[in-house]
Amino acid sequence: AQSVTQPDIHITVSEGASLELRCNYSYGATPYLFWYVQSPGQGLQLLLKYFSGDTLVQGIKGFEAEFKRSQSSFNLRKPSVHWSDAAEYFCAVGPYTGTASKLTFGTGTRLQVTL
Amino acid sequence: GAVVSQHPSWVICKSGTSVKIECRSLDFQATTMFWYRQFPKQSLMLMATSNEGSKATYEQGVEKDKFLINHASLTLSTLTVTSAHPEDSSFYICSARDPQITGVVTGELFFGEGSRLTVL
Numbered sequence: 001a002q003s004v005t006q007p008d009i010h011i012t013v014s015e016g017a018s019l020e021l022r023c024n025y026s027y028g029a030t031p032y033l034f035w036y037v038q039s040p041g042q043g044l045q046l047l048l049k050y051f052s053g054d055t056l057v058q059g060i061k062g063f064e065a066e067f068k069r070s071q072s073s074f075n076l077r078k079p080s081v082h083w084s085d086a087a088e089y090f091c092a093v094g095p096y097t098g099t100a101s102k103l104t105f106g107t108g109t110r111l112q113v114t115l
Numbered sequence: 116g117a118v119v120s121q122h123p124s125w126v127i128c129k130s131g132t133s134v135k136i137e138c139r140s141l142d143f144q145a146t147t148m149f150w151y152r153q154f155p156k157q158s159l160m161l162m163a164t165s166n167e168g169s170k171a172t173y174e175q176g177v178e179k180d181k182f183l184i185n186h187a188s189l190t191l192s193t194l195t196v197t198s199a200h201p202e203d204s205s206f207y208i209c210s211a212r213d214p215q216i217t218g219v220v221t222g223e224l225f226f227g228e229g230s231r232l233t234v235l
Contacts, residue, residue: 034223043121043208043226044159090158102149103224107158 002027004091006106014114015083021076021109023065023091033074034092034103035065044090050074061085086113117143117213121227128199129235136194136230138165138209144189145211149224150182153206165192165209199234206231 036044048059094103151159171184
């Protein structure tokens, strides 16, 4: 069975500081990995995704993530956090293709940004 | 890009009434949509997979008679919470994949804005 673990429930960083959100996954085949962001009362917006190729993936809003197969990790990073980045971040794993294929989400990490 | 829209974004109803939430794919056709429920400060819990022209597939523990799903067209799926009770109060989110992306049905999901249901 596929699963995603986000060990940090809540993280607080100062504006301008760097950020790393952790994500570990368990998946029986080649994983398709995602990071989504959710602002309060909103749906989810895709930040970035990885299936194959370069293990360092660039996303929107200055975010990047690195896939490390040996560690089963897909950590999200940003070199300098902005106050508008405060939100809930979800890591997800699933198969690459198939309209009915399900994604499994982690429990999320709430990011708070202090000024 | 692919856009998924939900309506209403916020609904308040009395206990015992039924509430319908709509999920539309605005610029693509979705043969499959997914309905999630999210409790405060928690992750998304998949409730069911909505299939166009056929019955929805419910996850274990989700009452299919309580949460009626209809996917009558390629751009519309509806979730009806029947005989709503206060414990049904939650944030409901739908999602879908866009099969037109690069001609391959990829795993990326596009999400609606969510619908917050409050049952008094």
